[in-house]
Amino acid sequence: MNIIVLCGGLSRERDVSIISGRHAAAALRQLGHRAVLMDLFYGYTLPYEKPEDVFTAGYYDDLGGISEQVPDLDAVMKSRPDGLGRMGRNVLEICAKADLVFMALHGEDGEDGKVQAMFELAGIRYTGTGSLGSALAMNKGVAKQLFEKNGILTPHGITVRRTDAAPADVGFPCVVKPRSGGSSVGTSVVQKREDYAAALAFAFQYEDTVLVEQYIRGRECDVGVIAGQALPAIEICPKSGFFDYKNKYQEGMTDEYCPADLPEAIEQLLRQQALKVFDALMLEVYARMDFIVDDQGRAWCLEANTLPGLTPASLMPKEAAAAGMPYNEFIRTIVLQSLKKYE
Numbered sequence: 001m002n003i004i005v006l007c008g009g010l011s012r013e014r015d016v017s018i019i020s021g022r023h024a025a026a027a028l029r030q031l032g033h034r035a036v037l038m039d040l041f042y043g044y045t046l047p048y049e050k051p052e053d054v055f056t057a058g059y060y061d062d063l064g065g066i067s068e069q070v071p072d073l074d075a076v077m078k079s080r081p082d083g084l085g086r087m088g089r090n091v092l093e094i095c096a097k098a099d100l101v102f103m104a105l106h107g108e109d110g111e112d113g114k115v116q117a118m119f120e121l122a123g124i125r126y127t128g129t130g131s132l133g134s135a136l137a138m139n140k141g142v143a144k145q146l147f148e149k150n151g152i153l154t155p156h157g158i159t160v161r162r163t164d165a166a167p168a169d170v171g172f173p174c175v176v177k178p179r180s181g182g183s184s185v186g187t188s189v190v191q192k193r194e195d196y197a198a199a200l201a202f203a204f205q206y207e208d209t210v211l212v213e214q215y216i217r218g219r220e221c222d223v224g225v226i227a228g229q230a231l232p233a234i235e236i237c238p239k240s241g242f243f244d245y246k247n248k249y250q251e252g253m254t255d256e257y258c259p260a261d262l263p264e265a266i267e268q269l270l271r272q273q274a275l276k277v278f279d280a281l282m283l284e285v286y287a288r289m290d291f292i293v294d295d296q297g298r299a300w301c302l303e304a305n306t307l308p309g310l311t312p313a314s315l316m317p318k319e320a321a322a323a324g325m326p327y328n329e330f331i332r333t334i335v336l337q338s339l340k341k342y343e
Contacts, residue, residue, distance in 0.1 A: 020309055290304075
């Protein structure tokens with residue numbers, strides 16, 4: 001098939017997305033597809049006569065890497081001063097000529113359902129969850145309400161807006177994070193009231209509405225779901241601090257154990273809850289759910305990731321490998337399960 005692997009964009013997670021896209025494109029080519037990596041913001045930057053020509057023009061995957069710092073989106077915007085907004089000029093016309101768009105986007109303009117909605121209107125086939133499920137999962141405040149309505153244990157949380165004169169809190173310690181962000185960008189663990197205002201100000205750098213939730217002490221575990229099956233849990237153990245942007249993406253900062261060393265009953269509870277979250281948020285094809293397991297053996301769901309990282313070292317591919325699904329087979333399963341949506 002002719003496949004566009006869509007990555008980058010104007011998300012704080014654009015660097016991570018590019019690495020995910022590069023690995024996914026390589027796997028798709030090994031599986032026999034013509035896979036072209038394309039940045040949502042810059043579009044296809046090489047010359048072409050007809051959109052379909054890009055699938056036979058060769059591949060250019062050198063779109064950048066991951067630094068310790070969150071990308072400077074103002075600088076990215078200024079690097080393409082054409083006033084065309086958040087999407088490159090040729091993205092839609094090229095994607096329309098693909099047999100499938102493989103979504104390697106993370107964060108805003110990709111994981112929030114906007115691009116999916118645009119593709120649905122244009123009749124373009126793409127991988128993963130649809131626009132509605134993506135939007136529900138990305139808005140952590142809405143997702144938390146759906147968790148509670150469906151009997152899914154989740155930390156108590158409130159939304160706080162930049163315009164609130166006297167911001168409420170949930171007590172301390174607590175976690176403050178942008179309501180719709182990802183990769184822990186703008187997130188703080190606040191131990192005492194004196195640090196609360198600074199944590200809010202930090203989160204407001206990224207979004208006008210933030211989520212403040214009860215801090216749950218315990219073991220951080222993630223569980224992926226693909227093709228209707230929950231994968232083995234993975235435990236995440238940062239060597240210092242919490243699982244923030246730097247600890248997620250810089251080598252050697254975090255230890256990860258998969259399968260997690262958990263009692264069988266807790267492992268099964270995590271898998272059951274992951275499937276329950278998947279259904280509650282109307283997700284499709286694959287997703288990864290984040291949990292905290294407390295010292296009483298309770299599994300608290302923090303959020304769902306509808307487009308999780310896709311490098312072989314990312315959490316969900318590691319879970320798939322532990323279940324006997326090597327990386328290329330994982331990518332192949334995403335493609336096949338996504339195509340079933342259009343049968």
